[in-house]
């Protein structure tokens with residue numbers, strides 16, 4: 001067996017340039033990432049560090065104003081060497097993508113059922129009736145029973161958590177091997193956030209998915225990933241097994257992220273006592 005046989009995705013020297021009116025501007029610099037089959041890779045970094053540009057470049061859904069170079073080997077094939085059309089055909093069903101904001105990723109005036117049916121009909125060739133049945137099964141799989149009537153609902157009628165469940169159901173509908181979740185819970189409150197992360201973990205086990213979980217929160221990534229890559233300003237600062245990176249970070253930047261994360265338990269859980277008299281003027285009695 002070749003030593004790299006368990007590598008599903010191998011990104012090497014990825015550059016992403018954004019075209020603006022002011023000219024071209026590099027936002028990802030020579031990035032390397034490796035995802036092994038069946039594992040979850042975390043990509044962590046502050047807002048603007050290039051996480052979404054990296055994720056969309058890997059999935060072949062980079063915005064029109066951006067260009068990627070380098071190599072993105074998926075099961076040994078370089079996705080960046082394919083034409084846009086070939087890439088869509090290959091990556092569309094193989095790489096599922098969960099966006100941070102389901103509200104903007106879902107169509108506002110099309111029922112959930114019709115949106116879910118489209119890729120099933122296109123990529124799997126299902127009839128309208130079978131696509132509807134399959135959509136109902138997918139919703140059930142992500143914790144939305146048929147009795148909720150979601151297939152005939154519009155996105156604005158759903159709660160944030162339900163929207164994200166629908167988004168996840170769509171992302172796995174063509175049975176991808178890789179799921180990329182770009183800040184899937186950032187827009188959600190803490191309770192729903194946990195439900196969605198638990199759902200992703202369950203699906204990963206049940207469907208044998210490999211996953212890239214993107215977040216600005218190192219605490220969240222520490223709890224849910226096997227390996228992690230830390231990014232700053234489009235560069236990789238550090239990568240390795242999550243346990244090692246969290247227990248003994250090599251980069252001062254990772255160290256800083258750890259200290260800033262409330263979940264990682266180094267600092268006492270008790271909130272500091274704030275002397276409010278410092279902020280309010282004493283009111284004479």
Ligand SMILES: Nc1ncnc2c1ncn2[C@@H]1O[C@H](COP(=O)(O)OP(=O)(O)O)[C@@H](O)[C@H]1O
Nearest residue numbers: 018020027045046047048049050051052053054
């Ligand atoms: N549409 C755009 N036009 C110009 N610059 C952009 C655009 N989208 C992103 N960028 C730039 O690319 C960099 C990386 O963005 P992004 O990948 O979205 O970061 P992240 O997902 O880590 O928050 C940002 O610093 C931003 O300045």
Ligand SMILES: [Mg+2]
Nearest residue numbers: 051052182183
């Ligand atoms: Mg982003």
